[in-house]
Amino acid sequence: MSDDNKGDARHLETLDRDLARYSTLEVATQYVARPMVGPGISLVFIVLAGLAAALFFGQSTNSMVVIVATCLGAYMALNIGANDVANNMGPAVGANALTMGGAIGIAVVFESAGALIAGGDVVSTIAKGIIAPESMGTATTFIWAMMAALLSAALWVNLATFVGAPVSTTHSVVGGVMGAGIAAAGFGAVSWGTMGAIAASWVISPVLGGAIAAFFLFIIKSRIIYQDDKIAAARRWVPVLVGIMAGAFGAYLALKGLKKIIKIDMPTALLIGLAIAVLVWMVMIPVIKKQSEGLENRNKSLKVLFGIPLVVSAALLSFAHGANDVANAVGPLAAIVQVSQSGDFTHSFGIPFWVMVIGAFGISFGLFLFGPKLIRMVGSQITKLNPMRAYCVALSAAITVIVASWLGLPVSSTHIAVGGVFGVGFFREWDAERRLRNARAAMPDKPIYSVEERRRRKLVRRSHFLTIIAAWVITVPAAALLSAVIFFVLNAVLGA
Numbered sequence: 001m002s003d004d005n006k007g008d009a010r011h012l013e014t015l016d017r018d019l020a021r022y023s024t025l026e027v028a029t030q031y032v033a034r035p036m037v038g039p040g041i042s043l044v045f046i047v048l049a050g051l052a053a054a055l056f057f058g059q060s061t062n063s064m065v066v067i068v069a070t071c072l073g074a075y076m077a078l079n080i081g082a083n084d085v086a087n088n089m090g091p092a093v094g095a096n097a098l099t100m101g102g103a104i105g106i107a108v109v110f111e112s113a114g115a116l117i118a119g120g121d122v123v124s125t126i127a128k129g130i131i132a133p134e135s136m137g138t139a140t141t142f143i144w145a146m147m148a149a150l151l152s153a154a155l156w157v158n159l160a161t162f163v164g165a166p167v168s169t170t171h172s173v174v175g176g177v178m179g180a181g182i183a184a185a186g187f188g189a190v191s192w193g194t195m196g197a198i199a200a201s202w203v204i205s206p207v208l209g210g211a212i213a214a215f216f217l218f219i220i221k222s223r224i225i226y227q228d229d230k231i232a233a234a235r236r237w238v239p240v241l242v243g244i245m246a247g248a249f250g251a252y253l254a255l256k257g258l259k260k261i262i263k264i265d266m267p268t269a270l271l272i273g274l275a276i277a278v279l280v281w282m283v284m285i286p287v288i289k290k291q292s293e294g295l296e297n298r299n300k301s302l303k304v305l306f307g308i309p310l311v312v313s314a315a316l317l318s319f320a321h322g323a324n325d326v327a328n329a330v331g332p333l334a335a336i337v338q339v340s341q342s343g344d345f346t347h348s349f350g351i352p353f354w355v356m357v358i359g360a361f362g363i364s365f366g367l368f369l370f371g372p373k374l375i376r377m378v379g380s381q382i383t384k385l386n387p388m389r390a391y392c393v394a395l396s397a398a399i400t401v402i403v404a405s406w407l408g409l410p411v412s413s414t415h416i417a418v419g420g421v422f423g424v425g426f427f428r429e430w431d432a433e434r435r436l437r438n439a440r441a442a443m444p445d446k447p448i449y450s451v452e453e454r455r456r457r458k459l460v461r462r463s464h465f466l467t468i469i470a471a472w473v474i475t476v477p478a479a480a481l482l483s484a485v486i487f488f489v490l491n492a493v494l495g496a
Contacts, residue, residue, distance in 0.1 A: 038369040042078050045365050049074035049358050056354045062340035065143060070358060072150040073333035077362020079157040080169045080325055082370035085111065085363065087166065087397070087417030088317045090375045091390035095303075097310040100372055106311070107318045107371075108364040114322025115360035117253075130174060130198075131181035135189040139339050144490045145184045146332035149176035152483035156475065166374055166468065168412035169325060171475040174198060177332065179480030183487040202412055202472075205400055209416040210423025212396035216241070217427050220388050225299055231292050234305050239284035242309045245395050247277025249316045284308075306387035313394035320397075321413050322360065330359035382418070382465075383425035393420040418468060 053070035057063055089103040098106070136142040153172035160167040174195075181189040219237070227233040251273025254264050264272070288305055295301035334351045385393070397417040 041369060042075075042365065045078065045362065046071050046074045049362070052354060052358065056352070057337070057340075065147075066337055066340050069143075069147055069150065069333050069336040070355075072147065072154060073330050073355070074358055074362045076150055076154040076157070076169075076173070077326075077330070077359045078366035078369075079154050079161060081111070081363040081366020081368070083157050083161045083166060083366075083374060084169045084325055084413060085318070085321065085367045085371055086374035086377065087414050088321050088394070089314060089371070090377070090417070091385055091393045091421065092310050092314040093375050094385040095310065095387045095390035097307050097387045097390060098314065100375065103314065103375065104368055104371060106315050107367055110315045110318035111322035111363050111367065112360040114319035115326035115363065116356055117323070129194045130177045130191060131185075131189045132191055135181075135185040137185065141184050143336050143339055144494070145180035145487055146177070146336050148180040148183070148483045148487035148490060149173060150332045152176040152179065152479050152486050156479045156482060160471070160475075161370060161374065164373060164377055165471045166377065166414055166418065167471050167475050168202075168414040170412040170414075171202070171472065172479045173331070175476035175479030176483040178476075179483035180487045182480070183484035202415055205412065206415040206419025206422075209396050209400045209419035210426070212399060213392040213420035213423040214427035216392040216395060217389060217424050220392065221431065224302065225388075230297050230299065230302060231295055234302055235285075235288055235292055238288045238305050238309065239281045241391070241395075242284045242312065243277040243281030245309065245313050245316060246280035247273040248395075248399055249273075249319070250276030252320070303387045306391050310387050310391045310394065313391055317394050317397050317417075322363065325413055326356065326359040326363065330355045333358075382421050382468075383428075385421070385424075389424045389428075392424055393417065396420045396423070412472075415472065422465065 050067045050071045053067045054063060057066045085107050089098070089107050092098040093100055093103050131145070133142055136145060150173075153169070153176040156172045156176075157167065157169050178190055178195065219241075223237050224230060224233045251269045254269040254272040287308070291305055292301075295304065330351070334355050337352060337355060397413065397420045400416045
């Protein structure tokens with residue numbers, strides 16, 4: 001080989017190495033830049049929320065306070081979407097009834113609809129029901145207390161999302177409001193009666209969610225799964241289950257969603273729900289019959305028939321979650337806006353529509369950008385879910401959240417949904433143990449191997465159960481302590 005050829009070869013080798021370095025650099029740049037996309041979009045949303053506040057609030061002496069508070073409210077809404085919405089969509093994704101993209105799309109639409117249509121009652125509870133505003137002394141002190149509550153709750157939920165813990169955003173914001181109130185005016189500022197009712201609902205809601213989920217799973221097992229002709233039983237009962245779900249949604253929408261147009265009392269709303277339930281039941285009979293044609297008489301075939309109910313129940317739960325948990329983002333913000341406009345922080349107030357929009361869109365953006373991580377955790381790491389079990393979880397959570405929102409109680413959807421998951425898992429354990437005892441009683445001389453017992457013990461992961469309970473316990477005091485510290489800092493720096 002001539003010297004010229006050798007030089008050309010060396011030049012080509014050098015060029016290949018350079019190109020390889022550039023290719024590696026490009027891949028590395030993409031790898032580093034990808035995690036920054038979500039925070040970048042979030043920052044843009046927060047800035048736009050602040051600009052919207054400047055536009056709608058106008059120029060005044062307190063405009064900067066409202067802009068900062070709006071940015072904090074947008075930040076909190078993003079964190080709610082990233083952490084809390086996993087409880088709605090996790091069961092459907094874990095059961096493979098929805099893809100991650102489909103779940104996010106449904107959640108974005110129905111979360112926003114629930115927040116904008118039916119989010120008012122719980123907003124007023126968060127903003128004014130936890131602390132006594134008149135104990136704050138001055139409007140400025142009240143504003144700094146609400147700011148501290150927003151920031152502390154957002155930071156805590158952000159930390160929990162980062163480490164992959166499904167904590168309660170309701171716990172976070174209520175703890176933040178309570179901590180700031182105590183720091184500002186002492187323990188007398190807290191409405192302990194309201195806090196007692198809220199605390200009771202935190203205990204009752206997961207138990208109720210688990211009981212309802214276990215009840216519906218009992219119905220499905222006894223009336224469908226354990227029947228000789230499973231397909232025929234499903235044709236009778238699946239339309240009934242879908243009708244129940246539709247009736248609950250219809251009653252809630254009539255009671256809450258139409259109140260700005262026409263006043264509907266509870267008995268009328270229940271009648272509307274009953275009519276919708278009957279109508280949907282009749283419509284679903286031919287749909288389920290057509291879906292079941294040609295299916296084999298086994299449990300695996302039943303999963304197909306529960307696809308539609310699970311998707312609809314997930315949408316219902318997202319609507320209820322949006323109605324209930326938008327308060328966590330915009331309740332303190334609405335209070336700050338009201339006080340900044342009028343200077344009055346002792347009377348009731350309305351919720352500006354632009355404030356509700358920021359909360360609704362923030363939840364949707366947070367879900368889209370950061371939600372998949374916790375959706376996978378809730379859907380697959382607590383207990384194994386199939387469409388039937390996931391449907392029970394979603395329906396029980398929806399019913400419980402709807403009742404709580406109607407009562408104006410800021411209950412934790414995290415508690416309800418996770419309680420439903422554990423309710424399903426523990427019911428399966430009980431059912432497996434019951435069947436094992438029956439098998440032993442029927443054949444006392446035949447040894448029953450312990451394989452089923454070992455399998456039964458794995459139906460609910462106790463480590464996750466203990467971890468989640470610990471996270472629930474620590475959230476309120478942690479958020480309260482952080483809020484108190486932030487309030488003292490604001491007070492020292494700004495001279496509130």
